[in-house]
Amino acid sequence: MEHQRGSTIPESLNTHGYININDVFDRVCDKYADAPAFTSFGRTLSYRELHQLSDAFAVYIQKETDLKPGDKIAIQLPNLIQYPVVLFGALKAGLIIVNTNPLYTPREMEHQFNDSGAKALIIYKSMADKAEQVISKTGIKYLFLTQIGDLHPFVKRHLLNAVVKYVKKLEPEFNLPSAIPLRNALIPFVGQKPIPVAVQTADIAVLQYTGGTTGVSKGAVLSHGNLVSNMLQGHKLINQATAGWSETAIAPLPLYHIYAFTISLVIMDCGGHSVLIPNPRDIPGFAKELGKWRMSAFLGLNTLFVALCNNEEFRKLDFSNMKITISGGCALTHAAADEWIRVTGCEIMEGYGLTETSPAISINSPHGIRLGTIGQPLDCTDVQIMDIEGNPVADGQPGELCVKGPQVMVGYWQREAETEECFTADGYFRTGDIAIREADGYLRIVDRAKDMILVSGFNVYPNEVEDVVTTHPEILECAAIGLPDEHSGELVKLVAVAKNPEQPPSPDEIKAWCRERLTAYKVPKVIEFVSELPKTNVGKVLRRKLKETQNQDQDSPSKVA
Template sequence: MDNQRGSHIPESLNRYGYSNIIDVFERACKDYALKPAFTSFGRTLNYAELHELVNAFAVYLQRETDLKPGDRIAIQLPNLIQYPVVLFGALKAGLVIVNTNPLYSPREMQHQFADSGARALVIHKSMAHNAEKILANTNIEKVFLTQVGDLHGFVKRHLLNAAVKYLKKMEPEFYLPGALHLRQVLLKYIGQQPEPVSIKPSDTAVLQYTGGTTGLSKGAVLSHANLISNMLQGVDVLDEAPVGCVETTIAPLPLYHIYAFTISLVVMGYGGHSVLIPNPRDIDGFVKELKKWQMTAFMGLNTLFIGMCNHPSFRTIDFSQFTLTISGGCALTHKAADLWKEVTGCEIMEGYGLTETSPVVSINRPGAIQLGTIGVPVAATEVAILDPEGEPVLEGTPGELCVKGPQVMVGYWQRERETQACFTDDGYFMTGDVAVREPGGYLRIVDRAKDMILVSGFNVYPNEVEDVFCSHPAILECAAIGVADEHSGEAVKLIAVARDEIPDIKELKDWSKERLTRYKIPKYIEFVADLPKTNVGKVLRRKLKEQQAADKVA
């Protein structure tokens, strides 16, 4: 791995002289002690309370385990206030975080735990039965268990925990002898201070595993410098937004995902309040929660924007203080952006990033939004758009988007060959995304190179097809994939979810003729009840392709 990557923080952005994530945390807790920091399930921790709990967890790790700085600890939690407690507590003890999706299967858990060499695990009780099946095949020695209500008061704690276990039946029986209860661990050392740990900018902070939507997930090594740099790049953008824009930030995306993880650091840098939404798919519950707050900012993605705007009660929310919406994770359609602005009065700032870039590469800056683009590169970031031979293309010509900057990962964990393969000779990370550079330096993603459909020698990018069909009033959401065709090599197939009644297929194709070149028009259109998605709402085109192949064999 390149020893230079992930080792520095741009001085031009680092006005507080941060060296690591704990520096950010400590400043926020000192400057904003009595301001709310995180809320989940009706429980709010202010920065002072968060600081006390974080210290308690760090003390326990130092005094009652043999975990040493550099050891890995996996966190497998939904959006609970326990997440920032264990995150910053583990970092304060010098440990490396392994963020783990709570919806993982035992096989996926085993791969991530074994690959990372994690020695400890913090897990919600609803997932403990899966951990029981695979822990013997990992290096995990310490398991910390928690429940939804563990940081609430006596009455609500017992009510919440009983409801999850007995009414919703979300905690299957498990047997994990020696497992520790996180609440008891925290209570034991409340009020005590951990021993200081030296943490350099180049030290690894997080092993952030790629989504695995295109194969076996790999751990991106993100240093403290990587994450602080990207946080500061975000601060640089939001310094142009209205004052107080992140005062009350709605955070529906899971904190184990790099997008929400880094945004939460940005919010913390301003002393903002992150309202965590544990289950954004429960739109009724989500809207009910939103009515409790005068939100100033919202971090989401395309499918979530559409789902919220189509809920009748969403329009009754008070948007008078609402000034900032950021979109990432997947392409933003014109339909979603227009609908969101119509309902909330707020434009969406679409950005672009990857796990490997901590994640933000570019974004539409406040007051300079160009819908349909991913904006301009963030500060201290260089981008190159290259042809298959590695040569720069002309402005307006598609090519692979490549990135160089302080937020670019050190490399893939214990995968030197894969690391070398994804960097150019002069140090640019090759994203695998096809982009064009437009006048003014704005970037536009055409599509994933591997998702491109080749129809009779012509390139068809699924995003373009999807954006067109999503504008049709009868279609709620859709995905375009390539299927084998004896005449054209591949043909475009559109798989869609209808808003109400399924429209006439022929009429739909005729409608698209005015909006798409002939070879881009789907040869096949199929309507389904829903589309397969990741836990953060990104459509899994790979899964659709697999389903199509299986159906063909059957």
């Protein structure tokens, strides 16, 4: 008999006998007490300090609020060291985490807080004006405010906070008289221990909301079992890399995003050190920060690899201690992978996953990297490639990637019909991605089913077009979308960013490049050059946004043909 999704952690992986995330946290904090755990803005927390501060937050919740185990607490923070403190403190108190994007608009905040039923919110002070607009329309009872310097020593704390408020003017005026300064919920309680809370493997740990790129965002219900299982699956595979890979892991992706969230657990389980990058879009600032570290691991995605390799200061850095680079979140192009190897000397291990799978389903092994694939399924993960009728297809044939495993979500929060729709009758989660399985089990993602372009009855996958175009020496990045066409149903439009925006290559030159490398119906018919592509804050290109705005004028001169 099958267990309920998210209720078990495979024994073959679980050598420490973990029941929940709190077990993981307690073990690593005891074992690696004096080792560095997280760094942000020059402040490093050891595992001992992280343990003490998270205990303090759990004590505050238990003593000073009426929040009970199972209540929801929204965390809306950038990559500050406060994030792991409040995360693990809330989990110790038995609360359910609602990860919330700091870039959300008030409308998006209101939807997520109400949909999740959040009763508490921890928010960066620079966003407090947004919270003020919506909090009376939600069930949030407790609001905690934090600033960049809150966990720094006295002088630096006041300096950092003053710079943000008075120099950069990043704290709009607000009026929230009942808000609680996070320091007041931490510092007075350091040294105290919370009352232990019984947390079961099947209990909900996180409501992880999807990006909302198609309709209203919905919460994927991820249990403690889901997240610990995926952590152990990732740990087992990544630990095949050279010893010491987790010594200094650069973590530019936001911790509220499931990719970074789970990888941070893998790094912790190894006693590793995560250097958090609050603003990876500031590439010069990012490169300067990297110069302070002998990085051993780098976690990123395609757009970030491209931007960094295009930065002169980054190319000058010392990469002699680099042992692994992991890519996820969006497709890795050959051009980006090749340039990363050339600059850093480190191959990229591309993986694949979704919010609904905690997130990893497959990843390239450190000693078996095959560029252009997403590796083989993780341990205890059953992947099937199915046709539109739900029948398995032969190896080498495209179909929808469907998955079973301990990392697959319980379901969508309060959306039974949508949960049922995304699972097959025999319990496989339907990813919506088109994939091909090779004879030896390696998987290749062809593209998102919804992004596929249908040209005269032929399938065109944007990833393939983009991979070819980014190998052109004058193209920095690009995206392919489908446009309606009265003759062929759809045609391929390419939106590209040139390495030299003042002198982009001609559309005819790009078409000629494609004709040498692609079947005729895949060659873009329309080519437009822009200054930048619209992206999520994580760095995924928003093809949907390109479709919506394809007729609007661009800020920079564009060339269309």
